[in-house]
Amino acid sequence: MATKKTGEKKKPARKRIESPFAENLRRLLEERQITASAAAIIAQVPISTVNGWLAGGIQPHNFQAVQRLSTALKADFEMLLCGTSHAFEPTEMPLSAIFDEVDVGLQGVYRLSLKRLVRKGQSE
DSSP: OOOOOTTOOOOOOOOOOOOHHHHHHHHHHHHHTOOHHHHHHHHTSOHHHHHHHHHTSSOOOOHHHHHHHHHHTTOOHHHHHHSOOOOOOGGGSOGGGTOOOOOOOOOSOOOOOOOOOOOTTOOO
């Protein structure tokens, strides 16, 4: 039986806070049948970090790791972190509310190319 040395302080347990991130991550990993250790490999963080996220004991500070995880699992980054998504819809606001028109006075011949951008993980 181990005895405690005198004067040695016991580390306080981390507070468990149920956050949207912990809940969303837990649900996402369960849906995708991904283990915490596999998630740690994907996010390139120690397994203890993922376990802390899942338990709600630590909040993510390495947003690049969360981004790697959300990209690999094809999940919305903001939805994973906060439980909400505020995707910008171009129809919500006219472009004149965001941009000023400036005549740049270009002369010459130009070739223009247009590409429609589609959010990653979504099909048309």
